Amino acid sequence: MANWIPLWLHKLGSPPTFYRFAGTLQPWAMALALLLGAIALYGGLVLAPADYQQGDAFRIIYIHVPSAWMSMFIYAVMGVASFIALVWRIKLAEVVAMESAPIGAAFTFITLVTGSLWGKPMWGTWWTWDARLTSELVLLFLFLGVIGLYHAFEDRRQGARAAAFLAIIGIINVPIVHFSVNWWNTLHQGSTVNVFGQSKISGAMLWPLLTMVLATKFYYAASLFRRVRTDLLALEGGKDWVRKIAEEEADR
């Protein structure tokens, strides 16, 4: 291992240490996700005024947009973890990449279906081969491809490496999803929220959206920690530290 990597980070990469670390943080992440989510839902469904054009249908934004951002964010995390897994062969990076895929697929699926439910009353159609919609659908297939390839191998670590390779190739789709509304001026609207400038949305509508974005980030952390812990137990089944946990939980 390169010696510029600090020792604590190196230690965190060891499965038993990360198992404990994730176990400590997981309940806090989930509690924050639930708290922020509840505040965001109240703000978005009750406090925010109805849109002057879209009426109350616009309220789908509070789950559609955070889910769409998460679908890209999780893909990026999966891509980076896959790269680390392939270059440095760190077992934890493989696990993070492979356990991110189902969460990413879940958010991508939510994005597509809620978008469809929003498109029907506003555009008059459930689906159209618009650039944004099509590239998001490709993102779902990439997530499913990574999950499928991972499980197609008898040896889990071999499967993880093959799937990590696919994840890295597929990362090209993330900027395509993001810039699709600028590159091809088709049906889906451009971005409303601008991180570096003035957003084209009133503050009363914006704060619940940003709160929900935070809530979904914490949810992802909680879900990832839970999944990684489970996967580490399965992968390290023969080791003493896992045996100890199995015996402790049998007594309860």
Place this chain on the structure above:
Amino acid sequence: MSALQHFFAMGGYAAYVWPAYALFFIVLIADTIAPRVRRQHVLRELRARLARQQVRQGRAGSISTPTPPSP
């Protein structure tokens, strides 16, 4: 119309807004439950494997030399 009825009507878009929210929660709850179920499964299997190993070791201790099959 009461305030609550007004809220659930979603300005006539209830048929689109509520299924979207329902789906969001159903998918995320499923994502929360799945690893918990898998964890129970993994640990149960591991305990069964450890128990089998112990039985095998116990047998190996009592019978030092396995009887060779008769020709």
